[in-house]
Amino acid sequence: MQYQGVLKKMKTENLEQIQYYLDMKTDFLNMNQLLNKEISISFVQYECLNCHLDKTVYRQGFCKSCFFDIPQAADWILKPELSQAHLDIEDRDLAYEKVVQLKPHIVYLANSSNVKVGVTRKGQVPTRWIDQGAHEAIEIVETPNRYLAGITEVALKAHVADKTNWRKMLKNDIEDVDLVVWRERLKAFIPEEAQQYFIENNSETSMNFPVHKYPEKPKSLNLIKTPKYIGKLVGIKGQYLIFDDETVLNIRSNEGLVVSIEV
Structure with a gap:
């Protein structure tokens, strides 16, 4: 075929x-x-x-x-902290930016090669984790817009990785960690504006790859x-x-x- x-x-x-x-x-x-x-x-x-x-x-x-030219490739896609739709400020296409940026976003911890912090739209859970090859992940903050999730990620990546080592991920060379413990450890570093969105008492999601x-x-x-x-x-x-x-x-x-x- x-x-x-x-x-x-x-x-x-x-x-x-x-x-x-x-x-x-x-x-x-x-x-x-x-x-x-x-x-x-x-x-x-x-x-x-x-x-x-x-x-x-x-x-x-x-x-x-x-x-x-297109909004789907603007800088705020890869750097959520640059989002400005909540301020009514246009980057490339304000209508598009409002649709994407003003939705609930999740700041999460995932373990694919090591513990890393990331951001995704709530509707992309668990798709985002699967795409990164994470065998386990946990939500730690749910914000009403992309900007708040972005500044939270920036604050947390001073204390935890924000990149996946693709070679280790593919070799299944994964560190054995407790994401709940990591969530509690990082809570103190969440920016004041996002503290109220911290998620308590949730558990990890596991992924089984073929x-x-x-x-x-x-x-x-x-x-x-x-x-x-x-x-x-x-x-x-x-x-x-x-x-x-x-x-x-x-x-x-x-x-x-x-x-x-x-x-």
Whole structure:
């Protein structure tokens, strides 16, 4: 069977074992069903996720002109503390920014390689944790807007990591930690404006990834440099496909590439 479509973040379901789906335009591929099968992936062309033109992807699946123009790629996306919609101040598109920024946001702790702090919209729980390859996570603050979550994250990352070590995550080299203990330890460092939004007495959420074999020395596949790759799929974690020769493909970093997948 052959499928073709532009790579976008895989959709997920947090069931007993996480289910992964790749949108191939005319088909939804359940990637779990491809485990232990040999698949071929070939780069066909670019397709910007915004303008849909065959233009070189610059960042986040967007061509350069779209990246510097559309609100979906503005600085506050990666730096929530820069959000200003709550002040009625526009960055690129105030209507869009109000829709996204003025929703409840969660500040959380996740353990994917080590304990890290992060921010996501409440509606993205637990999707955000799955995308980061976290095998456990806990909500610590729920704020009414993105700005308050952002300044909370900035304050907390002085005391805990805010990045995932992707190699350790893929090797399943995970520190054994108690996120409830970490939540209580960090409470004192939450900014005064967000203290009232601290979440008491909640428990961790666990994630079970479909991985048959973890790589010891993961090698990242770049489809531009290696436009055709064939390998046996042995696992999926975060947004990575893991193959039996320890090659890993980060779907997120290859967004905006049209690929042909043959099973």
